[in-house]
Amino acid sequence: MQSWNNSGGSGFSIGPRALTPAIKNIIIANIGVFLFMNLLGSGIDIFVHYLGLNPELVLTRLMVWQPFTYMFLHGGAMHLFMNMLILWLFGTELEMLWGQREFYRFYFITGIGAGLFSVVPYFIGVLTQGASFAPVIIGASGAIYGILLAFALTWPNRTVYLYFIMPMKVKYLMLIMGIITFLSVGNQDGVSHLTHLGGLLVAWLYLRFHGNYQNLNFNLKQDFSRIIDKIKNIRFEQEGDQPTSSRPKQQGKNSGWHKVENSAVPNPDRTRSELDRLLDKINRVGYEQLSDAEKKRLYELSSNISHHQPN
Numbered sequence: 001m002q003s004w005n006n007s008g009g010s011g012f013s014i015g016p017r018a019l020t021p022a023i024k025n026i027i028i029a030n031i032g033v034f035l036f037m038n039l040l041g042s043g044i045d046i047f048v049h050y051l052g053l054n055p056e057l058v059l060t061r062l063m064v065w066q067p068f069t070y071m072f073l074h075g076g077a078m079h080l081f082m083n084m085l086i087l088w089l090f091g092t093e094l095e096m097l098w099g100q101r102e103f104y105r106f107y108f109i110t111g112i113g114a115g116l117f118s119v120v121p122y123f124i125g126v127l128t129q130g131a132s133f134a135p136v137i138i139g140a141s142g143a144i145y146g147i148l149l150a151f152a153l154t155w156p157n158r159t160v161y162l163y164f165i166m167p168m169k170v171k172y173l174m175l176i177m178g179i180i181t182f183l184s185v186g187n188q189d190g191v192s193h194l195t196h197l198g199g200l201l202v203a204w205l206y207l208r209f210h211g212n213y214q215n216l217n218f219n220l221k222q223d224f225s226r227i228i229d230k231i232k233n234i235r236f237e238q239e240g241d242q243p244t245s246s247r248p249k250q251q252g253k254n255s256g257w258h259k260v261e262n263s264a265v266p267n268p269d270r271t272r273s274e275l276d277r278l279l280d281k282i283n284r285v286g287y288e289q290l291s292d293a294e295k296k297r298l299y300e301l302s303s304n305i306s307h308h309q310p311n
Helices: 021-039 041-051 055-060 066-072 077-098 100-129 141-154 170-184 193-209 220-239 268-285 292-307
Strands: 003-005 136-138 159-162 166-169
Touching (some): 021 066, 021 077, 041 136, 055 066, 055 100, 066 100, 077 100, 077 268, 141 170, 159 170
Parallel strands (some): 003 136
Antiparallel strands (some): 159 166
16 A cells, blocks of 8 residues: 655744634544554554545545545654644634634535545546556645635735744745645655645635635735835836836835825734734634624734734
């Protein structure tokens, strides 16, 4: 049996809040399964055979549970540690924003969808060639990539630290990860990049078409336009000339990046305090129990914090 570990390879640093219920339960379940696997000894191959994701067995023997169970199996301690660490770092605030039930729904739909996406090449191979190579896939990385994308789409201007050293806005980090994942599909390196790509795709579709998340604060085209204008401004300033642009000149400290409105900039401490109060309420009673005014205010506060992160 060949086993592929669909783990992610990047390190991240971000300040999480307390361990939330859904994330705690997911971490406990994954650690429990990992410890049980290591107690099986030689029986681990049979365990992975039936519970890992084998596209051939899903299609020919109707082992339809595998796109769910593969998420709880990991190929090593580091594989498990990285997935659960990223889940905790990036998923905590999402669960506080969405509520426990919605977080579970997103996590499992993304993970199962990523698994089913990985079955497609085998199915195509059977139709076109009569047979196809079918490695066994294990790990929660499809769902983890979905969590990363959801975080980036919700708070695109948050700063994270790549390998705990290099500051980078999370939207650009996800863009780089998406490109690398896409270009890596097909590599025989023991990592199921197709599952990662499936996690990103399913997460985007869910967030795009799910009623509560159609107005996500994310516009790469606009961001790239701002970057180009910034580069032009720097170049012309060095030459002593003024740039020619169809965009009105923006005033203020962050000229070229963010438009500064006439209204006063919100007090960061007050904004964070109000956001914490709403997140605590979500953690107690769930997102659905917020009033329409509170939901609207929550979105405004999240946007304010993301837009006022230091560059």
